[in-house]
Amino acid sequence: MPEIVYPQESGEPVVVDLKDPYWAAFLAWIWPGAGHFYQKRYAKGFLFMICILSTYFFGLGIGQGRVVYASFKPGNLRWQFVCQLGVGAPALPAIIQSMKTKKGGDPYWVLCERFPADYSNSSLAFHKITPENNNNYTGETIKDGFMAPPGGMNNLRRRSRVQTDTLGRWHFEGKHYFEMGTLFTVIAGLLNLLAVYDAFCGPAIITPAQREMLESKKKKKSKKKSKQ
């Protein structure tokens, strides 16, 4: 059970008991702040939990539950999910949805339904089905799922022009909120990686001895430059 002691210029040295750092790092990843609660570093645990989770859920909210999804198909490579996965358990439902829809299946937790790509009225393809435009349509529909990849085919071409697809509709309907939501959730995931580091290694405190060493190196460099 490693314990790190950081001597201070004045006052008591800072002592951090990391307990089992591997288990703490895993807990910190699976739920932001949990690793720090395990180490009894409650203030930092609450700080990480509130900051990271509020950022993540705010982004997920303004993205209307669509900005976090796992898709690695050609034409729809969601690289942002690799960053969003950094937040841990709150991003795992996207993997469940990805597995469910992998072979064309419908997602869990359906948010809305859309007309398919080959709908008779091509101007309504991929549009949301509403009571005003459904025309008693009873055929196959594309389903938007919570944290599910966009359904239907991607990057379609109709004759000589590119037709929109579900992801295109998400961007159009969500306006800048879709991108903002993606940004917030990506940043939340990346920030949790810092929290995982802190749980595993302790804080990156510069001790007085390290500060002296850095300052002496700077002085040596400036002396060399002045001699040249």
Place this chain on the structure above:
Amino acid sequence: MNVFSIVDLDHLLLAAIPQIWYALPLIVVVSLVYGATRHENLREILAHSLRNAVWCVGFMSIIFFLIWIAGFWN
């Protein structure tokens, strides 16, 4: 019917906020989390975070100003 269908984003306060202001909570959160990885004491974390946030805002302001100036050449 789901919770997102009853939330019309355009009619919420969010629609009245210019996009640049979305940077503010991000700066606060990034500063706090980064500061927390550099210190253990809460007071030191907050002091470091404040310095970081001021630095971020200052840097973004300079870049914003330069881009604004460059816009006069278009």
